[in-house]
Amino acid sequence: MPKEIYDSYENMLFNLDSAAKKLGLDYDDYLSLRYPERELVVSIPVVMDNNHVEVFTGYRVQYSSSRGPCKGGLRYSNDVDINIVKTLAALMTWKSAVVNIPFGGAKGAIRCDPSHLSREELKRITRRYTAMILPLIGPEKDIPAPDINTNDEVMGWIMDTYSMFKGYSVPGVVTGKPLEIGGTLGRQGATGRGVVYIINDIAPLIGFSLVGAKVAIQGFGKVGSILAQLLAHQGSKIIAVCDISGGIYRESGLDIDDLIKYVNNNPSKTIKGYKSPGVTEFPKEEIFYFPVDLFIPAAKENQITASIAKKLNTKIIAEAANGPTLVEADEILESRKIIVIPDILVSAGGLVVSYFEWVQNIQSLMWDESEVNELLMRIMKRAFNEVWAVHQQREVNLRMAAYMLAIDRVVKAKKIRGVFP
Numbered sequence: 001m002p003k004e005i006y007d008s009y010e011n012m013l014f015n016l017d018s019a020a021k022k023l024g025l026d027y028d029d030y031l032s033l034r035y036p037e038r039e040l041v042v043s044i045p046v047v048m049d050n051n052h053v054e055v056f057t058g059y060r061v062q063y064s065s066s067r068g069p070c071k072g073g074l075r076y077s078n079d080v081d082i083n084i085v086k087t088l089a090a091l092m093t094w095k096s097a098v099v100n101i102p103f104g105g106a107k108g109a110i111r112c113d114p115s116h117l118s119r120e121e122l123k124r125i126t127r128r129y130t131a132m133i134l135p136l137i138g139p140e141k142d143i144p145a146p147d148i149n150t151n152d153e154v155m156g157w158i159m160d161t162y163s164m165f166k167g168y169s170v171p172g173v174v175t176g177k178p179l180e181i182g183g184t185l186g187r188q189g190a191t192g193r194g195v196v197y198i199i200n201d202i203a204p205l206i207g208f209s210l211v212g213a214k215v216a217i218q219g220f221g222k223v224g225s226i227l228a229q230l231l232a233h234q235g236s237k238i239i240a241v242c243d244i245s246g247g248i249y250r251e252s253g254l255d256i257d258d259l260i261k262y263v264n265n266n267p268s269k270t271i272k273g274y275k276s277p278g279v280t281e282f283p284k285e286e287i288f289y290f291p292v293d294l295f296i297p298a299a300k301e302n303q304i305t306a307s308i309a310k311k312l313n314t315k316i317i318a319e320a321a322n323g324p325t326l327v328e329a330d331e332i333l334e335s336r337k338i339i340v341i342p343d344i345l346v347s348a349g350g351l352v353v354s355y356f357e358w359v360q361n362i363q364s365l366m367w368d369e370s371e372v373n374e375l376l377m378r379i380m381k382r383a384f385n386e387v388w389a390v391h392q393q394r395e396v397n398l399r400m401a402a403y404m405l406a407i408d409r410v411v412k413a414k415k416i417r418g419v420f421p
């Protein structure tokens with residue numbers, strides 16, 4: 001029984017070490033995977049709208065480039081530090097390896113609360129941050145993408161800032177950009193779509209059907225809202241959702257299309273104030289306790305603790321968020337026979353379509369949306385089948401199977417390249 005681990009990096013290391021042990025790896029072969037390759041902390045002075053200067057802290061961590069350029073999102077939140085950025089960068093490394101695309105892993109963040117910043121302030125923060133991490137990023141080095149509280153517009157500012165320094169347009173420096181400047185069709189919603197593809201893959205193997213399934217979702221942002229919509233369109237009943245502002249419930253299932261329209265028009269971009277017949281409100285912390293068939297964390301890391309794992313009333317958890325489940329919770333969920341589809345597999349859709357965007361950028365090509373979606377489905381299915389095979393052959397849970405697949409691939413790449421010098 002592992003000790004209670006609340007440190008997200010320790011949590012990730014526990015999974016890494018366990019997978020390495022199961023794979024029978026030599027410590028020398030995987031030791032360097034316990035450390036990020038590079039960590040940068042920057043101070044970002046910005047002239048605010050009131051003409052005073054404020055200084056924000058930014059991070060960029062490149063965890064591994066063994067399998068290709070580093071790749072990972074950029075997050076704006078007051079709730080970040082170097083530790084969480086390191087963890088998320090490691091998870092990106094494993095995620096790229098699980099879906100077997102030629103990227104390493106990275107993550108970035110700026111400690112700020114975007115809900116208290118004007119658009120112009122956000123733009124200045126983004127541009128200065130980009131300038132400060134400029135030596136580290138680029139299409140061959142490290143390619144940021146949207147994450148919590150960042151979007152295509154922010155990616156556009158990064159692309160422009162980088163391009164101004166270079167003196168020519170470099171669309172491949174970021175993914176998740178607006179279409180007009182080299183974004184790809186199908187990127188928005190790709191993570192949610194990938195989650196639904198994987199649930200459809202696993203369903204027949206575990207005797208589960210999405211039609212009529214009761215679902216609760218934590219987080220109603222870029223990922224949570226789209227997957228809610230796709231699941232509802234497939235016949236699931238989304239009975240409860242919550243975001244930072246609170247939760248809403250309807251026994252017969254929420255009208256997700258209507259809710260998305262409401263959130264998009266709500267200045268706070270939250271579900272706060274949503275009214276519809278039969279809909280009741282609840283405190284967001286209660287999202288875990290509804291009796292459902294499928295629970296989807298789609299908000300942030302470290303949400304499913306041991307005490308929550310004891311009370312969760314679901315058959316399946318699909319981890320759309322990165323790192324939502326703590327190690328000690330994993331053990332409890334396993335003993336309760338709750339199936340956990342791990343983040344590094346199920347939430348890889350955005351990463352895969354980011355890869356397509358990068359490929360289109362460096363080849364100056366533009367793919368159809370159907371091409372993007374078909375190839376996404378194929379890559380997600382391949383990854384699912386590979387994880388499922390390890391799960392069956394090695395008799396390990398799906399998280400361990402995904403980690404084993406990923407670590408094996410990264411270690412092989414490292415061994416082929418050797419330790420420099």
Ligand SMILES: NC(=O)c1ccc[n+]([C@@H]2O[C@H](COP(=O)([O-])OP(=O)(O)OC[C@H]3O[C@@H](n4cnc5c(N)ncnc54)[C@H](O)[C@@H]3O)[C@@H](O)[C@H]2O)c1
Pocket residue numbers: 146147148149150191218219220221222223224242243244245270284298299300301320321322347348350351
């Ligand atoms: N954007 C992507 O392509 C992508 C890809 C893979 C994984 N992820 C992960 O998915 C998660 C969500 O990312 P996103 O891009 O949708 O971000 P987002 O900023 O668009 O949405 C985040 C949502 O979570 C809600 N939230 C935040 N704190 C909460 C709390 N304490 N309780 C309940 N709800 C809370 C917010 O209100 C919002 O609805 C993150 O863990 C992110 O790392 C995102």
